[in-house]
Amino acid sequence: MTEPQSKKTTRKKKVILPRHKIPEQDPFLRSKNFDEVNLGYAPEMAQAEASRCLQCPKPACREGCPVNVDIPGFIKLIIEGNFIEASHHIKETNALPAICGRVCPQETQCEGVCVLGKSSKYKPVAIGNLERFVADAERATKACYICEKDPPTGKKVAIIGSGPAGLTVAGDLIKKGHEVHIFEAFHKGGGVLVYGIPEFRLPKEIVNWEIQELLENGVEMHYNTVVGKLLTVEDLKKQNFDAIFIGIGAGLPLFMGIPGENLKGVVSANEYLTRSNLMKSYDFPNYKTPPLQGKKVVVVGGGNVAMDSARTALRLESETVTIVYRRAMEQLPARVEEVHHAQEEGVIFNLLTNPVRFIGDATGRLQEVEVLKMKLGEPDSSGRARPIPIEGSEFQIPCDLAIIAIGNNSNPLLTSTMPDLKLNKWGNIITDENGATNLPGIYAGGDIVTGAATVISAMGEARRAAKAIHEFLRK
Amino acid sequence: MKIIIDQHELEFTEGETILQIAKRNEIYIPTLCNLEDLTPYGGCRLCIVRILNDRKPFQTACSTPAIKDMEVITKDEELQEMRREVLQLILSEHPSGCLVCAHHSICEELLKEDRQKSGRVFGCFSCPKKDICELREIVEYLGINKIDYEFEYKNYPLEREDPFFDRDYNLCILCGRCIRVCNEMRGIGAINFMYRGHDTKISTGGNVLHIDSNCLFCGACVDTCPTGALSSKNTKWVKTKNNKTTSICTFCSVDCGFDYYTLEEKLMESIPSKGDLVNKGQACVIGRFCTPHFVNSKSRLKYPMIRKDDILIPCKWDEAYETIRNKLSLYNSDEIALIASPDLTNESAYLLKKFGNEVLSTPHIVQATNFIPFFTDKDQSFNDIPHTQWILLLNTNIQITHPILLIRLKQARDNGAKILSLNIGNVELPYETRNLFDIELNVPVQDATSILVAMLGTQNKLLLRDLGLKIDEKVLERYNLADFVEMRRYQRGTILMGNYVNLPPLYMNNLQKLIMRLAREGESQISCIGLWNHGNLNGVSKFIPQTLDKITEKIASGDIKAIFTTERLSNINTQKTELLIVQDMFESKFSKNADIVLPVASPTEQSGHVTNAEMQNRRLIEVAPPIGHSKPDWLVLTELARVFQLTDRFKYINSEEIYEESLDLQMESTDIDLDFKDIKKLTLEELPLNHFTLRDFTYRGQSFSHLVPNLQFLINQREGKLEEAKFNQVEKTEATEFKVVHIEEKVPNMFKLVVHAPLLANKSRPGNFAIIMTEETSERVPITLSDWDSEKGTVTFFFQERGFSTKELSEVKSGDYLHSVVGPLGNPIEIEKNKTLLLGGGCYGMGALYPVAKAAKEIGNKVIMIMEGKSKDLLYLQKEYEQLVDKVVYITSDGSYGHKGSEHGKIATGIEVVAQTENVDVAYFVGCEMMMMEASQMTEKLGIPTFVSLNTIMLDGTGMCGACRLTINENGHRITKFACVDGPVFDGHKIDWDELMKRGVQFSHKEVEVYRANACRALTKFNLKQEES
Incomplete structure (x- = not known):
């Protein structure tokens, strides 16, 4: 383990390293497997990244966190090499660090308000990756963290x-x-x-x-x-x-209410992902729930669920995966990292388009989706630019599987x-x-x-x- | 000689039967039990013909030899009537509801794409032989539409525990073809008739599983069965009539002809071609059953890969080619080696040679074995083996390397040939093979040579002297071979030499030379056929006659720095190799160490030629497109050569062009240079014998059993390892809930399941359903709740076996625990008071409607129940309903009980019957979708409000996924509903039935895959354990 660096460096003299990028699987390789994309920090890397933290006396990150994790506190423990304690420290406020470290949109929360990130010179501390690192380090010990409990209340x-x-x-x-x-x-x-x-x-x-x-x-x-x-x-x-x-x-999955939506091959993202994730149909036929597979897949929607669906489709042997979203790239509601990953892996983004109907063959199987080009208008009540259809701009995208990921009620x-x-x-x-x-x-x-x-x-x-x-x- | 059949004067030769002559002249005589190449049986009596002017005018054509000037009539009204009578008797014990059903043609039209996946077959709609049923052909030929005899369902248990094929002897018509083919043709005799008279049944000795018998799973019985009694698990549930390609199987050097069947461009089934002269419609377990599993295996390489930062990373072909060019150009030409797999096609081998010569100019082009075969004489035919008088098998284990030739050996033996097996070292041959031998010897090397010299050299003493060899009489005495040597002196013989035991290459070469020389220069006619362990060693060696052992040391020492190989090099030290390029079909330990991996097409995914053991060039035809981004070897080499700027010399667009070019360049095996002085008299101890590793075929170094769990299972069983596997069965963890209290098959395919689930028992209401998972890996299956007992805390389900998941559920035993039972889901049925209710149930619906009937009676309604089924054997709960409701109406397709269904369908008939006397206020129907649709259509005509309970595909059952969507037509609008939360009960007159039925079958092709991968329950358990360890 490397010598803790922060003890000697005072805040004034602190040399700020560039942010450590988390190692990832190669895009082409990972788009063929279901292993985790991010590979996680090595201990040295985590400590180096942790040492970038300025240990602000009034940490903005803590306020930025919906559950107010003591972020500087656990980062300090990382610098000192006490990874397990760091994890326990997080668990005092957040029971699920391994999960939050992976799925939180840190760029709009803790990392979004990090003082380092405020300067144009530096990027914020990779809080999410560090959180994930300590949680994984604790899990590797295979010892459950038994919390201290108050005396039974009888409730x-x-x-x-x-x-x-x-x-x-x-x-x-x-x-x-x-x-x-x-x-x-x-x-x-x-x-x-x-x-x-x-x-x-x-x-x-x-x-x-x-x-x-x-x-x-x-x-x-x-x-x-x-x-x-x-x-x-x-x-x-x-x-x-x-x-x-x-x-x-x-x-309760939303559908669009357009013709052909009940064709074989049009599914909700909930069904698509539940089959693959909960029922493990990616391991078919060892797991018996059949996967939904298509050669040409269209995903309707631009949120995290749409990205998850598109990236799952890539891994289930499809030839092309296209995201159809009615607004532009800037309006995509998905986490930046997810959009980035999806692009790297080869998902095609067909933006400013909106499906108008699904067309099937005689056996009721989806053949293609007809879409309409859109342009952006004035902001609507949600503050985002309202998409306006362009008359007569219909065209067809061939597809045998369409995943509707436009949200849930x-x-x-x-x-x-x-x-x-x-x-x-x-x-x-x-x-x-x-x-x-x-x-x-x-x-x-x-x-x-x-x-x-x-x-x-x-x-x-x-x-x-x-x-x-x-x-x-x-x- | 002449015979007159139906006024045609026809030629025949002595011994031919009437049926054979008729067949040859395309005169149709129906038969179910006759089979070419087998002795006539006369069992089915359908080939009965009229012989004019004979003492016995009616005789079976299959067993009556033709006599000169005999006059035969094959078809007249009296004969047809007799045949109808016979066929009716056969059909009275074969489920034939569909054959005589009035509704047949409508049903056929609606279900033409899919086959109902029920366990027990109760009609053509669920029969594995639906598309090619010989029985049905004859029914149509004779025009039978009713059966006068009462149908009897034998109710034999289904036999599905074995690998590769299923048996349902309830469909068997006892034609005996399977028994005869197994016994006469294959010489195995694994099955025979058991019991007598009415109880006669086909079975293995002692009625054990096939895996515990001496069955070799060649599939001959399956392919000869005229009914659906025997069916391959590969395609049991899928329509395979279309998309047939005839090609060959190249996994051993026999190269049998096969008909390959595909579905959605994926190989599903391989059935030996009847017309092929090499295998004549016969196959081995590998060719018949394992090929689809092997070529569609999950461990196939699908993308080219390049090593970057010590990880193999998928890339595009262009990038791979560029990288290969750049890297290879760093080396001198003599630092590069090209290695050919002995499983390549001739075209690919030729091209590899050309690539090495013209692109890389390397002297190191070798094939990946240690010896060059030149043993086989030109134009040897397997078909000559049965007519030979003695056979010498040298260093072979043909049951493992060339199983199909066992048939030829058996035929030779039946013809009186003497067979000697001579193996070097201590080789244990399988029982079935040893059975065929007169003499079986396992000898040390020096004795083997002496025996061969003594046997072959008796007539050519001069030659022996030239070679400095002597006949050692003592050896003959020691092994008691005097008779054999004597016999060999005068008669025709065949020597089958193999490389089953890996002997030193020099010794192998000398052995080949010696035998060929002695055989050729002697006076007797001796055929020499080489049976090598590799699929196309003969073909590859014609182009690349250099062997791997020439460069092994250079590789180990690092003199050769770059290797481009099409075969795994398991015994070679490649630690000093700087660049390793591997072209392979599967992931392997070897390819994991490579720098560049190129995925290649399987033999069924490419065209080309291979040279078999008879030295025939056999044509391989592409059956399905290559999987993923893989390509045939020749295409990879062609494209790679173009990257090296040799476009002119490599401008092939198909393998045919390469073949034409390669024909000129094939190496002719010139006169053998006989240099025998190097022979080393090695003792057994010094020989590196590694034959124990060969348990099944390998293709490019990949053994079949590793990728085909069923085969692994079979081999383990044969090697006595299965006990261990059984012992290792995964124990189900003790749960508190969902214990199976009771399970029974009420009627064929219909199971009653009682589960302990106290909370659910409290909350269930008529119309509710639950979702059941049998195991952790199972699908979630919605099943209607049929009864509940809150005191005992149990709930009852009736479910029909209609696919893999329900099959899995049907196999649980009392005392087992189900993984999950979730309910009560869906909305309960609301029943009004003081009404006349009509309930109609088919299949699982009879059970599902029981709580509705009970609830309706409790509040004082009048209830009329219609129960429908293919035949009386499919009706259940009759007593319960008769006690509960006011009136029960029965409808069957074959009229075996109650009313016979009309051409509108059974349920419509039932509704009509009821409507004649009753004034129905509301009707509820539960059954298959077609039945509910037809019921709704009929009640709409009669103006009866109708509700049906749907059983769609579901995942969560709580409205979360939307898999269960359906369309309701409401006042001209199409509204999407979820069956799980909006239903399951809907107004039958508003449902878009067409859409519903199409959606219902969307995964049926996928289910085929589950079945063939998991059909053997014992095996599933075995694999689970294996994965854990």
């Missing part, structure tokens, strides 16, 4: 959904001495982390490890349990749960069984800033509240909700 909390929000709430409340039960509809825990985010971006082994750690800490997991069907919220109340957290995500499966629960017009649960719904003892967080958003924002809300639940239970 029971039910968490509906084991996605990022649910896992965060569970991690926080178990520390406070409450009894925590998670109810999950699938046969595996992790929610969108296992069914949505592909293996090459977030290896499932990591999600399983984080869940295992929660279980070791005393959280109870109930798989195959669809709340709203097998159990209702009323049933949970009867089972003496003192508080309930709803973190069921946004799980909230799934009414559970909320429809709770008539007293206040919802907004999109079916999202209305809560206060602490995640409390209009019903006492019932809290909510994540996409079911905000509509489809990111993993970390769900975790941020979950943290606040956990705090509020704890306050509620103490009364």
